[in-house]
Amino acid sequence: MQVPAYVEYEKATSLTHALSLLAKFGPEARVLAGGHSLIPMMKLRLAQPETLIDINGLTELSYLDSTGTELRIGAMTRHAELLGSRLAGQHFPILHDAERVIADPVVRLWGTVGGSLCQADPSEDLSAAFAALEATMVIAGIEGKRTVPAREFHIGPYETVVGPGEILTEIKIALMPGGGSAYEKVGRRAGDWPVAAAGAAVWLEGNLIRTAGIGLTAVGAPQFAAREAEESLIGAPATQEAFARAGRLAAEHCRPVFDQRGPVEYKRHLASELTVRALRRAVERARG
Amino acid sequence: MRITLTVNGTEYSRIIEPRLLLIHLIRDELRLTGSHWGCDTSNCGACVLWLDETPVKSCTVLAAMADGRRVMTVEGLAAGTRLDPVQEGFARCHGLQCGFCTPGMMLTARWLLDHHPDPSEADIREALSGQVCRCTGYENIVRAVRWAADYEAAQDQADHS
Amino acid sequence: MNHDHFRQQAYGPAARKEDARFLRGKGTFVDDIALPGMLHGAMLRSPLAHARILSVDTAAAAAHPMVEAVITGDMLAERGLAWMPTLSADVQAVLATDKVRFQGQEVAFVVARDRYSARDALELISVDYEPLPVVMDAGLALDPAAPVIRDDLGNGRGNAIFDWSAGDKAATDAVFASADVVVSQELLYPRSHPAPLETCGAIADLDEITGRLTIWCTSQAPHAHRTMYAMMTGLPEHKIRVVSPDIGGGFGNKVPIYPGYLCAIVGSMMTGKPVKWVEDRSENLMSTSFARDYHMRGEIASTADGQILAVRAKVIADHGAFNGAAQPAKFPAGFFHIFTGSYDLKAAYCEVTGVYTNKAPGGVAYSCSFRVTEAVYLIERMVDRLAAELGSDPAELRMKNLLRPEQFPYTCPTGLEYDSGDYPRALRTALDLAGYDALRAEQAAGRQRGEYMGIGLSFFTEGVGAGPKHQMDILGLGLADGADLRIHPTGKAVLAVSCQTQGQGHETTFAQIVAAELGLSPDDVEVVHGDTDRTPFGLGTYGSRSTAVSGAAAAVVARKVRDRARLVAAAMLEVAADDLEWSGGAWRVKGDPEQARGIAEIAMAAHSGLDLGTGVEGHLDAITVYNPPNLTFPFGAYICVTDVDAGTGQVSVRRFIAVDDCGVRINPMIVAGQVHRGLADGIGIALMQNITFDAEGNCLGGSLMDYLLPTSVEVPSPELGATVTPSPHHPIGAKGIGESATVGSPAAVVNSVIDALAPFGVKHADMPLTPAAVWCAIQAVANTTKGVKAPDV
Numbered sequence A: 001m002q003v004p005a006y007v008e009y010e011k012a013t014s015l016t017h018a019l020s021l022l023a024k025f026g027p028e029a030r031v032l033a034g035g036h037s038l039i040p041m042m043k044l045r046l047a048q049p050e051t052l053i054d055i056n057g058l059t060e061l062s063y064l065d066s067t068g069t070e071l072r073i074g075a076m077t078r079h080a081e082l083l084g085s086r087l088a089g090q091h092f093p094i095l096h097d098a099e100r101v102i103a104d105p106v107v108r109l110w111g112t113v114g115g116s117l118c119q120a121d122p123s124e125d126l127s128a129a130f131a132a133l134e135a136t137m138v139i140a141g142i143e144g145k146r147t148v149p150a151r152e153f154h155i156g157p158y159e160t161v162v163g164p165g166e167i168l169t170e171i172k173i174a175l176m177p178g179g180g181s182a183y184e185k186v187g188r189r190a191g192d193w194p195v196a197a198a199g200a201a202v203w204l205e206g207n208l209i210r211t212a213g214i215g216l217t218a219v220g221a222p223q224f225a226a227r228e229a230e231e232s233l234i235g236a237p238a239t240q241e242a243f244a245r246a247g248r249l250a251a252e253h254c255r256p257v258f259d260q261r262g263p264v265e266y267k268r269h270l271a272s273e274l275t276v277r278a279l280r281r282a283v284e285r286a287r288g
Numbered sequence B: 001m002r003i004t005l006t007v008n009g010t011e012y013s014r015i016i017e018p019r020l021l022l023i024h025l026i027r028d029e030l031r032l033t034g035s036h037w038g039c040d041t042s043n044c045g046a047c048v049l050w051l052d053e054t055p056v057k058s059c060t061v062l063a064a065m066a067d068g069r070r071v072m073t074v075e076g077l078a079a080g081t082r083l084d085p086v087q088e089g090f091a092r093c094h095g096l097q098c099g100f101c102t103p104g105m106m107l108t109a110r111w112l113l114d115h116h117p118d119p120s121e122a123d124i125r126e127a128l129s130g131q132v133c134r135c136t137g138y139e140n141i142v143r144a145v146r147w148a149a150d151y152e153a154a155q156d157q158a159d160h161s
Numbered sequence C: 001m002n003h004d005h006f007r008q009q010a011y012g013p014a015a016r017k018e019d020a021r022f023l024r025g026k027g028t029f030v031d032d033i034a035l036p037g038m039l040h041g042a043m044l045r046s047p048l049a050h051a052r053i054l055s056v057d058t059a060a061a062a063a064h065p066m067v068e069a070v071i072t073g074d075m076l077a078e079r080g081l082a083w084m085p086t087l088s089a090d091v092q093a094v095l096a097t098d099k100v101r102f103q104g105q106e107v108a109f110v111v112a113r114d115r116y117s118a119r120d121a122l123e124l125i126s127v128d129y130e131p132l133p134v135v136m137d138a139g140l141a142l143d144p145a146a147p148v149i150r151d152d153l154g155n156g157r158g159n160a161i162f163d164w165s166a167g168d169k170a171a172t173d174a175v176f177a178s179a180d181v182v183v184s185q186e187l188l189y190p191r192s193h194p195a196p197l198e199t200c201g202a203i204a205d206l207d208e209i210t211g212r213l214t215i216w217c218t219s220q221a222p223h224a225h226r227t228m229y230a231m232m233t234g235l236p237e238h239k240i241r242v243v244s245p246d247i248g249g250g251f252g253n254k255v256p257i258y259p260g261y262l263c264a265i266v267g268s269m270m271t272g273k274p275v276k277w278v279e280d281r282s283e284n285l286m287s288t289s290f291a292r293d294y295h296m297r298g299e300i301a302s303t304a305d306g307q308i309l310a311v312r313a314k315v316i317a318d319h320g321a322f323n324g325a326a327q328p329a330k331f332p333a334g335f336f337h338i339f340t341g342s343y344d345l346k347a348a349y350c351e352v353t354g355v356y357t358n359k360a361p362g363g364v365a366y367s368c369s370f371r372v373t374e375a376v377y378l379i380e381r382m383v384d385r386l387a388a389e390l391g392s393d394p395a396e397l398r399m400k401n402l403l404r405p406e407q408f409p410y411t412c413p414t415g416l417e418y419d420s421g422d423y424p425r426a427l428r429t430a431l432d433l434a435g436y437d438a439l440r441a442e443q444a445a446g447r448q449r450g451e452y453m454g455i456g457l458s459f460f461t462e463g464v465g466a467g468p469k470h471q472m473d474i475l476g477l478g479l480a481d482g483a484d485l486r487i488h489p490t491g492k493a494v495l496a497v498s499c500q501t502q503g504q505g506h507e508t509t510f511a512q513i514v515a516a517e518l519g520l521s522p523d524d525v526e527v528v529h530g531d532t533d534r535t536p537f538g539l540g541t542y543g544s545r546s547t548a549v550s551g552a553a554a555a556v557v558a559r560k561v562r563d564r565a566r567l568v569a570a571a572m573l574e575v576a577a578d579d580l581e582w583s584g585g586a587w588r589v590k591g592d593p594e595q596a597r598g599i600a601e602i603a604m605a606a607h608s609g610l611d612l613g614t615g616v617e618g619h620l621d622a623i624t625v626y627n628p629p630n631l632t633f634p635f636g637a638y639i640c641v642t643d644v645d646a647g648t649g650q651v652s653v654r655r656f657i658a659v660d661d662c663g664v665r666i667n668p669m670i671v672a673g674q675v676h677r678g679l680a681d682g683i684g685i686a687l688m689q690n691i692t693f694d695a696e697g698n699c700l701g702g703s704l705m706d707y708l709l710p711t712s713v714e715v716p717s718p719e720l721g722a723t724v725t726p727s728p729h730h731p732i733g734a735k736g737i738g739e740s741a742t743v744g745s746p747a748a749v750v751n752s753v754i755d756a757l758a759p760f761g762v763k764h765a766d767m768p769l770t771p772a773a774v775w776c777a778i779q780a781v782a783n784t785t786k787g788v789k790a791p792d793v
Helices: A015-028 A038-043 A079-084 A086-091 A093-100 A105-110 A113-119 A125-132 A227-233 A240-253 A264-286 B022-029 B085-092 B102-115 B121-127 B139-160 C002-010 C019-023 C059-063 C073-078 C115-122 C169-178 C222-233 C259-271 C281-287 C336-340 C372-390 C394-401 C423-434 C436-448 C506-518 C546-573 C599-607 C668-687 C740-756 C771-786
Strands: A008-011 A029-032 A051-054 A064-066 A070-074 A136-141 A144-149 A154-156 A167-174 A179-186 A196-205 A208-217 B002-007 B010-015 B048-051 B054-057 B070-072 C039-045 C051-057 C067-072 C083-085 C091-093 C106-112 C126-131 C160-167 C181-192 C201-206 C213-217 C240-243 C275-278 C290-302 C308-318 C347-355 C362-364 C452-461 C481-487 C493-497 C525-528 C580-583 C586-589 C592-598 C622-626 C635-645 C650-661 C719-722
Touching (some): A064 A086, A070 A086, A079 A105, A093 A196, A093 A264, A125 A179, A196 A264, A208 A227, A208 A240, A208 A264, A240 A264, B085 C019, B121 B139, C039 C115, C051 C073, C051 C106, C106 C115, C160 C169, C169 C290, C181 C372, C201 C259, C213 C222, C372 C452, C372 C740, C423 C452, C436 C452, C452 C740, C481 C546, C493 C546, C506 C525, C506 C546, C635 C740, C650 C668
Parallel strands (some): A008 A051, C213 C240, C290 C362, C308 C347
Antiparallel strands (some): A136 A144, A136 A167, A196 A208, C039 C106, C201 C275, C481 C622, C635 C650
């Protein structure tokens, strides 16, 4: 069996403690959340941190609540907790759609929302869901907290704006009435990373789309978002034609790459097809 | 570093390297070899055991992370000589062949039934979908879990009547 | 018949004896074993697919405080162990000395005091490689300009391994020339891997004082391995003991000997301590026995009204860098010549060319009797292609052409003699179970709504239970199996067999066989297997040969015991042996059946002071060697119902109907379990399992994230049916069943998906039918009709 290289280990007891440990051990330290992305990388020796700061004891980062204007998701919320949250599902069914197809039930019990986001895999599902919802990330550092829009969170594949001494602590989503959302994914098998996936969040005024967010993953969409497709929908009637146009724009503006999951043309097609399907279901949900 | 954990009700204290994987602590140090490993990428589920109240793929957890926690492995599933209904179901329904995935399957099944005592076939298949069996085609595993659910429901009814 | 009645009591769906230990986590798999002082090995592997080794520097690794030995190819060469024979009489590098020939090839072996240190020390070895051009495309391997992979052979044959053919070429060509309809199709059976959940591994322990070598190993063939270890190492065979403890699935993967096993042996020789080596999952997928990789062209000829006349096939077989194919020596393409299938043909001919490529060596029969799977896929896809061409229903076309019961025993055009069958009955049973006509009606209605449901059939015949010694051997070892049956004085029995269970339930089934023959309870029969010191010689468990060969041996040896018991019973009852008949599980006096003695009483008497008469030895123990007169030929009819999402290319398998005929069923519960497994295999192989490589030779299927195995949600609840046509030559009429469904089901899945895509004009798509492959197949037709080039998949 593959085994990690030598590493030091520190158990953080609070956010403040975790940040001070990060400061103490410097840029070669890594935060260890659920570990289901980091530990496999360490076993393959693709990641060889000098020190792990275990934040599994930070119950203060494990919560899911509403302030009345925002849904707040603590970064240490396990995937299964988000999937099991009635509150999250009631406001944003896209999160349940996405969680249902992330990895598998046992992995979801340990893997964390924040850990997945910080791993920043270009095929990660929640990144697309949060992009569609235009969520806000809260990042804590030794100096205090700062917020970053979900669509500015990623720098590139496996890279985020979270600095060496910082920890992602929370994801916030504004609560707005009249919305509906959905997530559609194609994998090769249960538990597979997506070949492509699309998330849509729409808010209606009558039959018109007031605002729409579209997230895409695994297809090289900048910041996991399909901006041109979104813009085409604003003020448009929620019709199949409008969805199809959005799908075409989503496909046109993404940059998928060929791999074992499929050729570029196919992934581009999926960007369109899944955008249309997600929009259709999101609108159905918005209409109740 | 020193860790202390409780495995199947027995407390163990060991000095370990921080990089030691939980599955290796359990198998190689504590010599509880009922938990297996089958991949390195948390895809197969042969290493599933319980950490506190939930199943986990123990090839993807450091032993250090289990410090102060409780572990349950397949060796802790039976109550003395009395098999857990899930174990009984696997035997009755031919839910195992080579036996390699079986401990992980049973531990996840136990968790499922604890939280969802009357699962549909689809619920069972979904719950086990992160664990690979190469022998049974899953059919008899699903039947085994359903057998355990029915057995427990009948027991409950007997207890309440 | 009384005897059959009693046999039926022992046969039946009995719970398995082996379950008790596994359910409690008390199995003993190789990696569960820890010996005092045991060291741990780790393998350094080549990152390149083809490169010359300029130097290997192990100094830093050897200096690691926890490292006890570092072994290189040059060190093995000094012991004459740098190369080892493969199961196909080729040679394979144990640790590379000259070149590496595939990514993941073994280069150096570290022995350390714990497994983490062994792994760490690999990082300290530096190897200087000179990259060489690679050959990744089997079709281009024979190009005269292709780099020669096996320059070590110096045979001037480039990358060619063998040319093999079967059937009558001229007669086949003549039938094709005059046929009304000829359909041809290129078909790839992609490279797959058995991927048992337990990877391969070994513990070698050479006792320096006694000179005894004990190897605990994931072996499907412990006796054959013992002989091979003796031949390789020069150690005398009586000083070698191979133990296959509990095995976490084999499926062909654990038939060969791998370099890691030998390195563990050498490590033990060098350190004087036991050495354990267990590969990780990537090592398993990247370096051990792949399966299939058959690049086929099939042709089928028929009359205008659908009488199939002949089939022809041309195959390039990709064997990777070393020919490690596991199959009988005279059959370099295994039993591929069973590609005439289940049909009454006038003629057939096939040619198979084996080639080397810069890929992992093999291939093994992955739940398959030596290339039967490839053959079944070929004929069953061709029959469906023909049906589409003729506008016939694929069920009707099959029914029209199936061999009829009165044609058995039937010698197929390539020379195999099928032992028994009632094919139309099996197909009818499957069609009835499926509700075939209703399914077709549902399909037609669905198409009106833009729903694409597919109904795929496959009818297969396997040849399993290798095999007759005069025809079949592996490295000179004939494929016969021994059995040793001891009856203790209290009437309890211990059966020792050479084959080894990896989950098939031998401890239960074989006890039932013996129990049925001797009138015992299966609980009174203990089955010993997997330890060469405790079992008679035999060739192992693969190719569905356990019940077909060792099961036959078990029945025969039990009958020998029964014959011995008759003499003792005669002495007990003071009658002549000829006056006794075996009936109701006891020897009875003819005409006076109350005068009877069962095996338990007879056993005690056989050990007692009773005068047994002149020349009667006493005791009841017996031994036998079973040399099968022929293969057995299980068959079956499968129907797979799929739903295809044409917008995404996703396939879901809705139903799988499987009617198997494996002759007499000893334990129907275990038989059904074997079929369940194979159907899941078929879904996996048809839809997702694939070992692919990039142009530089990097393996793209090296983990279970990339080499996808089906999970509980892709596999539906199977619907099984059975017919029973006993094998006329097997002692209890049984045939093999362990692999039928893996063999028969992939064609049913593919036929189903292609059937679903018929409205788009899709005629064929190669496995695995991933969402991308399905979508591209639709696009290829759409673009062809528009005159646009199809995208590369």
